[in-house]
Amino acid sequence: MLAAALRKNEVPHAMLFTGEAGIGKKTTAITFAMAANCESPGPMASGVVFSDNGVQSTSNEDIRIPLENKNINPCGTCRPCRKIVSEKHPDFHYIRPEGAYIKIEQIRTLCSALARRPHEASVRFVLLSDAHLMNAESGNALLKILEEPPENTIFILAAPQVADILSTIVSRCRHFRFNPIPEDQLEAYLIEKKGMSPENAMVVASLSGGSIGRALSIKNDKWAVVHRKRIIDRMEMIFRKSAGQDLYFAESLSRDKKTLAISLEIMKSWLRDLAVFQYCPDRIVNRDLQSRFAALSDTIDTNRLLDKISAIWQVERAIKGNANSRLAMESLVIKLSE
Numbered sequence: 001m002l003a004a005a006l007r008k009n010e011v012p013h014a015m016l017f018t019g020e021a022g023i024g025k026k027t028t029a030i031t032f033a034m035a036a037n038c039e040s041p042g043p044m045a046s047g048v049v050f051s052d053n054g055v056q057s058t059s060n061e062d063i064r065i066p067l068e069n070k071n072i073n074p075c076g077t078c079r080p081c082r083k084i085v086s087e088k089h090p091d092f093h094y095i096r097p098e099g100a101y102i103k104i105e106q107i108r109t110l111c112s113a114l115a116r117r118p119h120e121a122s123v124r125f126v127l128l129s130d131a132h133l134m135n136a137e138s139g140n141a142l143l144k145i146l147e148e149p150p151e152n153t154i155f156i157l158a159a160p161q162v163a164d165i166l167s168t169i170v171s172r173c174r175h176f177r178f179n180p181i182p183e184d185q186l187e188a189y190l191i192e193k194k195g196m197s198p199e200n201a202m203v204v205a206s207l208s209g210g211s212i213g214r215a216l217s218i219k220n221d222k223w224a225v226v227h228r229k230r231i232i233d234r235m236e237m238i239f240r241k242s243a244g245q246d247l248y249f250a251e252s253l254s255r256d257k258k259t260l261a262i263s264l265e266i267m268k269s270w271l272r273d274l275a276v277f278q279y280c281p282d283r284i285v286n287r288d289l290q291s292r293f294a295a296l297s298d299t300i301d302t303n304r305l306l307d308k309i310s311a312i313w314q315v316e317r318a319i320k321g322n323a324n325s326r327l328a329m330e331s332l333v334i335k336l337s338e
């Protein structure tokens, strides 16, 4: 869609990219800005990569998302391409939260930069990552710019979901939804590009929620395999009522803030499979656990499983909203053992 818009010179002046963190919204936005400004479009040179904050790195990682049409792909090596990917282009404005929010001062600075003529770009870009972290003040200031957009300027807002953005801003944007990457594709990527063993790739892909960024954040796949086993063993015990309300387990998971999201993902993926197993055993994600699901599944009521999965969603939201993670995890373990 983006390539077609670029080819026809019908790029909307404001776009909203939504989808899970790490799914490729920012990478796509940067690639698109490069494509619009590239001096020698063609197949992208290998070795052009994007790290999490869009800065070019020199490793062999390969996370590029080529646009469909070959003539529109950025080369990745010309001056504008290199300046955009390394965030040094004066006409590529990358706004990300400073602290917890995108602040009004950042939008004001952007506003005055946009009031001047572009320095060198044919198309100027503004990328607002985590646009849901604008407070009302920043959101309204941005809305004023979107209502009277400067010429040859394209705004890309990236956020988890539409509901997180002021509806007045949403109505000014063309919406592009980024769907989760299918697990088999992620698995193939991890095996081919990261050299993971098929078993470990299966585990890491099952924990990624369809997000390549999250899959890559699990740098130590061996750790992930061990951590997953520990959680699943404990979940089985909770389900067999042999663990009771294991608050120590809750506390130990909550202690490591960095791995908490992965721990919750393991629980969710296990519960989901347990529900799916009763109807379509061949559709489960944790394929190595087939016989263990078979031993558990007839004792389980699907509705109660779904309740438990939504309890995990609630905890995820609460933790994102800065709730006390220990208390949240303790109440979760109590719900799971009910």
Ligand SMILES: [Zn+2]
Residues within 6 Å of the ligand: 037, 038, 039, 040, 041, 074, 075, 076, 077, 078, 079, 080, 081, 082
């Ligand atoms: Zn180029």
